[in-house]
Amino acid sequence: MNPIEREACMQQALTLAKEAAACGEVPVGCVVYDASGAIIGRGRNRCLQKHDATAHAEIEAIREASAFLGDWRLDSCTLFVTLEPCPMCTGAIMNSRIHTVVFGARDPVKGACGSVIDLFSEHFPDKAAVYSGVLANESAAMLSAFFDQVRNNPTEEARQKSEDNAS
Numbered sequence: 001m002n003p004i005e006r007e008a009c010m011q012q013a014l015t016l017a018k019e020a021a022a023c024g025e026v027p028v029g030c031v032v033y034d035a036s037g038a039i040i041g042r043g044r045n046r047c048l049q050k051h052d053a054t055a056h057a058e059i060e061a062i063r064e065a066s067a068f069l070g071d072w073r074l075d076s077c078t079l080f081v082t083l084e085p086c087p088m089c090t091g092a093i094m095n096s097r098i099h100t101v102v103f104g105a106r107d108p109v110k111g112a113c114g115s116v117i118d119l120f121s122e123h124f125p126d127k128a129a130v131y132s133g134v135l136a137n138e139s140a141a142m143l144s145a146f147f148d149q150v151r152n153n154p155t156e157e158a159r160q161k162s163e164d165n166a167s
């Protein structure tokens with residue numbers, strides 16, 4: 001996949017991140033492509049909506065892709081996500097055997113693909129090829145705009161979330 005194709009795929013994930021922001025959720029979006037280049041899983045953050053700390057974009061997209069294929073193994077798939085996966089999502093990526101991960105912005109707070117820790121370089125059997133920085137500025141700008149807005153106009157829940165994220 002060339003850089004232009006990667007950006008086009010990431011654009012799909014950014015659209016989902018935008019949708020999350022419009023619903024007051026942290027703007028992270030994720031798309032899973034099968035080997036033929038078709039989208040088989042989509043996800044965005046829904047932690048507030050679902051009252052569920054595990055409702056991250058990657059988890060949703062992996063669940064949808066697995067349901068579509070009728071198989072928990074996604075070893076022929078590529079996952080695009082706007083923000084570096086956290087430890088939980090990196091674990092889910094490993095468990096689903098996804099072979100390639102492409103992410104946008106780095107997450108210096110919770111990133112588990114090189115920022116805080118690089119789980120793929122640890123002694124786990126399931127490795128994925130990881131590419132970073134695809135449309136990173138767009139993704140980071142969306143996240144900063146969201147957190148600026150939350151800080152200036154906070155609901156209690158959103159303010160809490162912002163503080164958690166900043167800590």
Ligand SMILES: [Zn+2]
Nearest residue numbers: 056086088089
């Ligand atoms: Zn996550």
